Amino acid sequence: MADPEARKVIELGYGGNERLVMNMGPQHPSAHGVFRMILTLEGETIVAVDSVIGYLHRCHEKLGETLTYAQYPSIASKTDYVAAMTSELTYVLAAEKIGKIEVPTRAQYLRVLVAELQRIASHCLWLGTWCLDLGGALGGGATVFLYCFREREMILDLFEALTGARLLYGFHQVGGTRYDLPEGWATRCRDAVVHIDQRLDEYESMLETNTAFLWRAQGVGVISKELAQNVGIAGPLLRGSGVDFDIRRNDPYSSYQDFDFKIPMETAGDCYARYRVRMREFRESIKIVRQVLEGLPEGPISSRPGLKSVGQVRIPKGEAYARVQGPRGEVGCYLIADGGPKPYRMKWRGASFSNLSILPHIVPGHKVADVVAIMGSVDPVFGEVDR
């Protein structure tokens, strides 16, 4: 920590002088992983917050240099383990961009299908854990949490039928996808989506008519439009603050331009706005899933079928940056290939990492209870923060 600027803590001017420094994490019920916040308190009010990350560092970028293009996608899913499909897709897209590899339309559609299902599953987890943060494991929060897990389970079952795995899939590969839809999967998927759509109405009516919930969510953790753009947050946070940006529409990849969907946006910038953005995103994802299932073309699922050994995929010399709209925002992968079976260098841009950097700007001035509400609405996944 040689650079003093890097250690500068954003502090709030406050009249009192009796301060308490309290640790939240790395082991904490609402840390959403292993994250440490050093809070300076004046009574219940937070005057400064210092975040410490790195507890889940697993040398992903170095690992990317030692694994081949065929091996790494299934490891890439471990960066953001809540939305594993997204990070796999990013890596594969970057490799395809360098190699100028064509992907069959069916494979592109399948990628969109799993990406959107993953978004629904990830948002289910977010809603559950956020309510858990607001309402506690021994209260209404736990009720919403268990409801959300019930719905997330349906999508995990679908993924299990598709790939054989429930959390880390290894579905994508350079040139296409590894698996095609099994018999009857589309019908099951349609049923699940109808079911989730109905349940979403139930959550909304349970939460949005609940005064306690509104008290906790509205006006808490306000991110202004300028701040959002300066800090570089992404995804639902950015759109909750009134910046209309979504890679799926602004820079379409994997045939997103073929589908008709809206980009939800709110202008208030508080926790409730972020909640609304995500709730509407659920609906848009469901819409996209339905469109994919309707318009899924026949054809091959990969342009490089019959992979015999893991070293077979070779990418010509070059470099590329691919980005994908993950559930938490822009997930990017910068890849430098040297013509061999392994990349020369790889760099991840995690959405959670950049989103987390908003905390010192918005947390001071709030009460202790709001820290967890804000943390939950930021929705970080620490596998992606630390990598």
Added chain:
Amino acid sequence: MIRDVVTAFVLLNAIVLIVTYLTYVERKFAARMQSRIGPYRVGRPHGWLQPIADAIKLLIKEDIIPATADRPVYNLAPIVFLIPSFLIFATVPFAPGLGVADLNIGILFFLAVSSLEIVGLFMGGWGSNNKYALLSSMRAVNQIISYEIPFVLAALIPVLLAGSLRLSAIVQAQEGLWFVAYPVIGQLAFVAFIIATIASENRVPFDILEAESELVAGFRVEYSGMKFALIQLAEYTHMFAVSCLGALLFLGGWLGPGLPGPVWFLLKALLIFLLVTWVRWSFVRIRVDQILGFSWKVLLPATLILLMATGFWVALRSGNVA
């Protein structure tokens, strides 16, 4: 004398048993709300031995005292927390003549002793020498001071209607009409009473002292084993006691057709307990400043006005208005 001792002994054990099983009732009830099954494995049918298994587990767990704790305060706190919860049962009449002491100021005794638990709670938070526990006990003091007042005011409305502080007399005054059915006043007072009950029992949405998403477990974060069990027992006993008070004040205590008095009484107490549990498992926790604001700005003026209106009405009815 001997009769009193025997009654107290039987009552104490009955209460422990009832409270132990209240945890089971709550867990099953919450499980149904959350589309789960709840405890199922220990004891057939439906895991009915679960509370016993939990008690044994807590008994044989290691008792950890933090190195920096203030030992006497830390060790004493669970007991100081537990005693008032049991003491308040002394005045609860389960049926005519079935109770330890039917004091003529029964409700006053009940309210006074029940607010003593804050002492134990604060001792626990202070003695643990833990920042989470300290914050939690500070919150506890704030909250209990704020909510005892509307709680007492709401409890005084049935007293005014019955014209007595004796709990059995309040029940007898409901012979014709339970106070919860008393036009307008009864319902408003009941709602205020339930809200204040939830707050004084520290349950969601007012459970800022436990607040496990922020303060891990609040004032009991450093407690383990039997001391933790004592705190849990005290909390549920207190909850049961307040449910009993609600049944006495608003639901006509032991009055009811067919079944014996104590059965009616316990059923009514259970009803209030389940009402509170229902709220608990469907609300999110509100923030400390919102809790205090709600108490001082909404609940306190509302109960005060209601109390004055009730007093006026009672005076008008008895023809004593000057």
